[in-house]
Amino acid sequence: MKTILVTGGAGYVGSALVPKLSKIYDNVRVLDTFWFSDKDIFSDLHNVECIEGDIRDNSIMAKSLVDIDHVIHLACISNDPSYDLNPNLAKTINFDCFENIVTTAKEAGVSRFILASSSSVYGIKEEERVTEDLEPSPLTDYSKYKLLCEEILNRHSSQEFVVTSLRPATVCGVARRQRLDVIVNILATHGYINNEIKVFGGDQKRPNIHIEDMCNTYIKLLSAPKVLINKNVYNIGAKNHTVNELSEMVKNILNVSSIKVTETNDNRSYKICSDKIFNELGIKTEFTIEDAVNDLYVSLKESKLTDPLNNSIYYNVKLLKERNIL
Numbered sequence: 001m002k003t004i005l006v007t008g009g010a011g012y013v014g015s016a017l018v019p020k021l022s023k024i025y026d027n028v029r030v031l032d033t034f035w036f037s038d039k040d041i042f043s044d045l046h047n048v049e050c051i052e053g054d055i056r057d058n059s060i061m062a063k064s065l066v067d068i069d070h071v072i073h074l075a076c077i078s079n080d081p082s083y084d085l086n087p088n089l090a091k092t093i094n095f096d097c098f099e100n101i102v103t104t105a106k107e108a109g110v111s112r113f114i115l116a117s118s119s120s121v122y123g124i125k126e127e128e129r130v131t132e133d134l135e136p137s138p139l140t141d142y143s144k145y146k147l148l149c150e151e152i153l154n155r156h157s158s159q160e161f162v163v164t165s166l167r168p169a170t171v172c173g174v175a176r177r178q179r180l181d182v183i184v185n186i187l188a189t190h191g192y193i194n195n196e197i198k199v200f201g202g203d204q205k206r207p208n209i210h211i212e213d214m215c216n217t218y219i220k221l222l223s224a225p226k227v228l229i230n231k232n233v234y235n236i237g238a239k240n241h242t243v244n245e246l247s248e249m250v251k252n253i254l255n256v257s258s259i260k261v262t263e264t265n266d267n268r269s270y271k272i273c274s275d276k277i278f279n280e281l282g283i284k285t286e287f288t289i290e291d292a293v294n295d296l297y298v299s300l301k302e303s304k305l306t307d308p309l310n311n312s313i314y315y316n317v318k319l320l321k322e323r324n325i326l
Helices: 012-021 058-064 087-096 098-107 141-155 183-194 211-222 243-254 275-281 289-301 316-322
Strands: 003-007 027-032 048-052 070-073 112-116 162-168 170-172 196-200 205-210 232-236 240-242 258-262
Touching: 003 012, 012 027, 012 211, 027 058, 048 058, 058 098, 070 211, 087 098, 087 141, 098 112, 098 141, 112 141, 112 211, 141 162, 162 211, 170 183, 170 211, 183 196, 183 205, 183 243, 183 289, 196 243, 205 211, 205 243, 205 289, 211 232, 211 275, 232 275, 240 243, 243 258, 243 289
Parallel strands: 003 027, 003 070, 027 048, 070 112, 112 162, 162 232, 170 205, 196 258
Antiparallel strands: 205 240
């Protein structure tokens, strides 16, 4: 019997990934604090076991890793705004406990360990093709500790403990635990409800990836040849659109009346090239930004989201503040 552990499995990406894994693995185990979702989020999936706990708790971590074959490590305080609410506390979650998680997994007999890193580790690059062989230049603590986690993970690799780091673009689209505080989802929500899109700057490039492609990439890595993926790192994302281009896509799909552009001092642009993962493993994105916007449109139109502009459950920073978590 094959069993996989997904840390942070009740978060945005995990909530879309776990149902897919439940069709592939005999058992799926989720370790999560459930800060952002209900504990019954997977109650319809008979082979999913949910453990409420903190990855910083060594005993909980050890219990969660019993009889586990593979691990996907998603758990973290996600992105810069959330991290910056309490950098010291966020570091204990994103970095300080990570080596213990890795060594405990290795000692427990886990054979594959995939780390959710971030494309933000590159910082701002002038090169048009931001590939994995470029020197990372993380600009924030969130990005810096993602990179350091990659280095820790690689140090513990072996033929029996195959490790891989994935540097994804910003995820967009619909999931069981919905987020509306990522760029495409923000634009679509405001466009649908307000019939206006607000853009700050607009020339900044922002790589994105549809949540279906994100999930499918993890799944394909789990069965990829060990000799290719061990101690390897991969970018994954679709095209590098500017915020203006993303806004125009949303405007055209949703028939939004206007786009309001405001100047900003934040002109950071991020780009990634995902050729390596295709050339080595045949993995490529199949869904588009337009697909994500259409999926969001259906959710909004059918009132599947409750008070989407104001409900803190869709906004990480707002929820963390409201519940005094960070």
